[in-house]
Amino acid sequence: MADPATPLFERIALIGIGLIGSSISHAARRANLAKTIVGSARTPETIATALKLDIIDQGYATARDAASGADLVILCVPVGLCGPIAKEIAPVLKPGAILTDVGSVKGSIVRDVAPHVPPGVHFVAGHPIAGTEQSGPESGFAELFDGRWCILTPEAGTETAAIEKLKTFWEKLGSHVEIMAPDHHDLVLAITSHLPHLIAFNIVNTAAHLERVTDSEVIKFSAGGFRDFTRIAASDPVMWRDVFLNNKDAVLEMLGRFSEDLTALQRAIRFGDGETLHKLFSDARTVRRGVIQAGQDTSAPNFGRTPDPAAGLKSGADKA
Numbered sequence: 025m026a027d028p029a030t031p032l033f034e035r036i037a038l039i040g041i042g043l044i045g046s047s048i049s050h051a052a053r054r055a056n057l058a059k060t061i062v063g064s065a066r067t068p069e070t071i072a073t074a075l076k077l078d079i080i081d082q083g084y085a086t087a088r089d090a091a092s093g094a095d096l097v098i099l100c101v102p103v104g105l106c107g108p109i110a111k112e113i114a115p116v117l118k119p120g121a122i123l124t125d126v127g128s129v130k131g132s133i134v135r136d137v138a139p140h141v142p143p144g145v146h147f148v149a150g151h152p153i154a155g156t157e158q159s160g161p162e163s164g165f166a167e168l169f170d171g172r173w174c175i176l177t178p179e180a181g182t183e184t185a186a187i188e189k190l191k192t193f194w195e196k197l198g199s200h201v202e203i204m205a206p207d208h209h210d211l212v213l214a215i216t217s218h219l220p221h222l223i224a225f226n227i228v229n230t231a232a233h234l235e236r237v238t239d240s241e242v243i244k245f246s247a248g249g250f251r252d253f254t255r256i257a258a259s260d261p262v263m264w265r266d267v268f269l270n271n272k273d274a275v276l277e278m279l280g281r282f283s284e285d286l287t288a289l290q291r292a293i294r295f296g297d298g299e300t301l302h303k304l305f306s307d308a309r310t311v312r313r314g315v316i317q318a319g320q321d322t323s324a325p326n327f328g329r330t331p332d333p334a335a336g337l338k339s340g341a342d343k344a
């Protein structure tokens with residue numbers, strides 16, 4: 025049996041040190057999962073901040089230098105960069121190393137990364153279903169993954185021991201782990217994450233483009249519901265551009281269904297069909313109860329926000 029005092033990995037390399045990369049480091053340090061954590065980012069500023077905050081022990085200007093000699097390499101960059109970075113680091117990956125990622129889309133990442141993975145290196149794609157609208161190394165925190173799901177999408181034939189080791193890693197970071205096929209992941213996330221973000225981006229822009237209601241009125245009266253969409257719509261534009269470019273089919277499928285349901289609502293409003301509206305709103309309310317029962321949000325009113333005269337409103341459940 026493994027000695028609990030011995031870290032799970034000697035050397036973890038984080039390629040990308042933003043919200044997710046830095047949160048992995050904080051949670052890995054909390055659980056003593058690595059002897060050394062190194063990282064690379066696009067800009068020297070991010071590397072300097074990550075060193076200052078003790079997120080990494082050593083920083084490198086290139087992904088290739090960071091990945092060299094690591095026994096766990098985690099790609100924590102926007103989805104569209106995973107393929108090119110896998111190609112860059114492939115020659116230096118240590119035999120026996122596990123290569124994984126945290127990207128919000130899985131089919132395209134498996135397609136783009138797997139061909140570059142050298143024999144003897146175990147590639148297991150992954151996606152923690154946890155986040156906030158914040159970006160960058162300062163935004164990470166150790167508790168981000170606590171009680172949240174992490175989905176792993178290994179290809180058939182991947183060594184079981186490598187999958188199990190990565191599963192243990194995520195469990196020690198605080199997550200529950202589920203294994204599924206990449207395409208199924210993309211369909212599930214299209215409705216639970218990608219479409220809600222698309223709706224938020226759209227409604228915020230629709231409000232911003234109104235001519236007969238002023239911008240200041242939109243902001244001033246935002247607590248009527250709009251405010252909660254603005255939080256999601258504040259998410260990183262590069263990350264979300266890549267999600268929609270790489271999960272096109274599943275998102276278009278869900279968007280089609282959404283449009284049909286929206287048309288049904290529009291029709292009920294137009295014809296004063298209160299019975300239909302009441303039924304649809306009641307069904308939706310039941311889903312919220314399920315989310316709370318599953319431990320994926322707080323039952324506190326208004327997401328646990330408490331009025332704080334000094335700092336405005338505080339959020340008790342700020343997960344995207």
Ligand code: NAP
Pocket residue numbers: 039040041042043044045064065066067068070071087100101102103105126127128129151152153154155156157158159160161260263344
């Ligand atoms: P983030 O905070 O914006 O961090 C992205 C990191 O990638 C930064 O360190 C950035 O470096 C680095 N990067 C960008 N371009 C690079 C390049 N060409 N070479 C090397 N590094 C580069 O993003 P994040 O929220 O952590 O998201 C990272 C991944 O996690 C994405 O694939 C996303 O789909 C996935 N994810 C996000 C969430 C969420 O809620 N945010 C949840 C689950 C999964 P600089 O700082 O130097 O620019």
